[in-house]
Amino acid sequence: MVDERTKDWSGCPVRFGMSQFGDKWSFLIIRDLMFKGRRYNHEFMEAGEGISTNILARRLVDLERNGIIQKKTDLVKKSKFVYSLTEKGIELMPMMLAMMDWAEKYDPNTEVPESFIKRLRKDPEALRLDLLKDLQE
Amino acid sequence: MVDERTKDWSGCPVRFGMSQFGDKWSFLIIRDLMFKGRRYNHEFMEAGEGISTNILARRLVDLERNGIIQKKTDLVKKSKFVYSLTEKGIELMPMMLAMMDWAEKYDPNTEVPESFIKRLRKDPEALRLDLLKDLQE
DNA sequence: AATATACACTTGCTTTTAGCAAGTAAAATT
DNA sequence: AATTTTACTTGCTAAAAGCAAGTGTATATT
Structure with a gap:
């Protein structure tokens, strides 16, 4: 800020x-x-x-x-x-994912793919680790 | 906003x-x-x-x-x-808890009680349900 | 080699929002 | 009846955002 x-x-x-x-x-x-x-x-x-x-x-x-x-x-x-x-920035992912989960519920025009939200709700930790791969190279 | x-x-x-x-x-x-x-x-x-x-x-x-x-x-x-x-506001709790988890890690002056953060990291869902009780009456 | 283009800002100006102090109106207390 | 509490509202100043144009450096093109 x-x-x-x-x-x-x-x-x-x-x-x-x-x-x-x-x-x-x-x-x-x-x-x-x-x-x-x-x-x-x-x-x-x-x-x-x-x-x-x-x-x-x-x-x-x-x-x-x-x-x-x-x-x-x-x-x-x-x-x-x-x-x-x-690392500090990457660790904001759980917060961001929680926000996305919420937004998917309440935004009628949400663009969040259904496959994404399904994975997020079924196994958020697995999704997180998967997304993490793209951030660390 | x-x-x-x-x-x-x-x-x-x-x-x-x-x-x-x-x-x-x-x-x-x-x-x-x-x-x-x-x-x-x-x-x-x-x-x-x-x-x-x-x-x-x-x-x-x-x-x-x-x-x-x-x-x-x-x-x-x-x-x-x-x-x-x-209900829509209450459902922001996971996001808020994720933010608190993060802040506890990176703010050297954090006021988050150790007992709280321990519960949050051990069983976030149990903590969430517990906090929920105070919001619904 | 000179010119043009792309990139990552920076500057100056206008509009919008935040911040502060004072004011207002309705209800509750004394 | 007068004072205080509560929840704003208003008017003004300061800060930040937004917009358009400009600057400087490096790469690409002719």
Whole structure:
């Protein structure tokens, strides 16, 4: 978060979470990294929700400073930067999956594939470990 | 959320969640209702984070409109209003618990009691059902 | 080698939202 | 009847978001 007021909100776990990733754009960036395989600046831009370039830049800096994502120079194209989730960021997956489970119930227009939600509800841990593979390379 | 731009963000589950409860004050109100037993306007005010009266009023209206909380006149004092989580709101508990689990790991100043986190990690479903009792009366 | 293009921001400006203090109205207490 | 409590509402200021255009560096094209 950019909000100076809440930067040091530790103590309460919910408040701490909010101070670390508690705004809609941060959640969407985490989603992109965690489930959509997006890793580059322009990929976040093209995600569809229409984030502004300056806001994206700020969120990426914040999330990196909070240790949730990391920025590295791309191994192939050395001029590009690759973003990825840190261990700390990856560990947000259970929370994200719980949110998706909830949203599937209450959003009549949900895009969550039925196969995904079935796997999530049958064996969330197996799904989590499976998704994890794509994040660690 | 108050943001007119994201009011109808359905489809993507994360985006949908953000449009329904995706700001720090909403999360804190849900926390208060879910884990702290707070149910009255003034109790949210006194929660400690220092929410402004106008912002609280707006968030309560938004959360009610989104069907996450409900406002009723207090049975004892008929002039007062009691807020409570709806079924839809209660079902956010797994997400909230996952967030708490995460925060306990990464916040060095966490206030999450060790007994709570032990129960959460050992048998989250049992803890959830236990917490549920306090919400349904 | 020079020009063009892509990429990742940065800057300046406008609009929106948050935050703060004071005010209001209805009900409850004294 | 007067005061206090409760739950907002209003008006103003400050902060953040949003938008369009610009900048600098590296790669690609001619």
